[in-house]
Amino acid sequence: MASAVTTTTPPVERAGYGRLLRTPGAWTFLLPGFAARLPFAMLTISIVLLLRPTTGSYGVAGAVAAVTGVSMALFAPRSGKLADRYGQSAVLVPGVLIHTASVTLLTALALGHAPLWSLFAAAVPTGASVPQIGPMVRARWAATLGHGTSGGSGTVGGHNPLMATAAAFESVTDELTFVIGPVLATALSTGLHPACGLLAEAALTLAGGLLFASRRRTAPPTDPAPSDTRGQRASALSIPGVRVLAAAFLGIGSVFGGMQVALTAFTQEHGQPGLNGLLYGVFAAGNMLAGVACGAIAWRTSPQRRLLVSYTALALTCSALWTVHAPLPLGGLGLLVGLCIAPTLITGYTLVEALVPATSRTEAFTWLTGSVALGQAAAVTAAGQLADGFGASAAFTVPLAGTALALVTVVALRGRIAPRAQTTRVFQRRPRVTT
Structure with missing residues (x-):
């Protein structure tokens, strides 16, 4: 009888979007997470749309945007490591404040026709402070599903089959932000003022990042780097x-x-x-x-x-x-x-x-x-x-x-x-x- 029950309810067949989105507590970080990650899709194009008319060069605009990308790539892992150790909120709150200030500074320098070196200098903290919302949402999925809150029977051999569904859901969400974000940034920059796209990115990062940081209940566990296990350091x-x-x-x-x-x-x-x-x-x-x-x-x-x-x-x-x-x-x-x-x-x-x-x-x-x-x-x-x-x-x-x-x-x-x-x-x- 037990074997019959096992064969008629294989957990892998249930790993779909409906079950994933019914995970307790999921929506408390999904909606704020989407709002907080949308600005990232606006950043590069907003920089280009601002710097092209203020500097007169696509090359300069693209170079400054590239600096933000490289800066983010170099600093993002450090941000993630700090979030694992001290908690996502402890990293997000100062991060979004620094990012908002850096974007505001970059905008002011561009509008003021500041020297080129100052634009590159401002681009470094702008990219380094980009909130890593996508990785943080994925870490929350891993923590939530790993603890069996979506139904302990779905976990097989320590691996929840819903993790693949969650990864797919996050990939689709990422793509959706890159459909909406550039369109919104372009409309603001070309329809209102070249600086509006970048300023909107800063405002959305601040509001969305702080809202996401306030959802502490679904945050993954932290690692205080105990002295008894060197591997965790x-x-x-x-x-x-x-x-x-x-x-x-x-x-x-x-x-x-x-x-x-x-x-x-x-x-x-x-x-x-x-x-x-x-x-x-x-x-x-x-x-x-x-x-x-x-x-x-x-x-x-x-x-x-x-x-x-x-x-x-x-x-x-x-x-x-x-x-x-x-x-x-x-x-x-x-x-x-x-x-x-x-x-x-x-x-x-x-x-x-x-x-x-x-x-x-x-x-x-x-x-x-x-x-x-x-x-x-x-x-x-x-x-x-x-x-x-x-x-x-x-x-x-x-x-x-x-x-x-x-x-x-x-x-x-x-x-x-x-x-x-x-x-x-x-x-x-x-x-x-x-x-």
């Missing part, structure tokens, strides 16, 4: 699997950055610059559709295998981008690239839950998002140089090179992203330590 990057995933996410960042520049150059070469937004929208739509589908599927293959398959597909689709010379086939290929990105991102974030102790997950997630930002900044620079010197086709080789190098790394070190039994036992002990 180490950075999440000391875990081999996290380093492999960071390399993989650098390649994903190269796709985002390379596509942005290459599509712009491509549409200009064809005398149809208005198609740029449409083509990039098709690319983003593929990402969103794949993200929705990934969360609805009851996966029976291991995350490690899914990552290898999806990354191989991503590299293969990127390898054909430079051969396309017409907008319609490029749109179709861009859709395929987008469809391959979401499964790769989602699986990577899912692996963190199995590889990293609960007290280091926020930092681990920030290493991954920082890797995407760093890869994107490098790709924007490289693709821009190639587009200027050799045309749009050459710029499309940046996603190819980035994903190919990352794929070689992931395949060669695939054993390091396989979840280990000892990691699972750490997760199973964690609730008893925190209660």
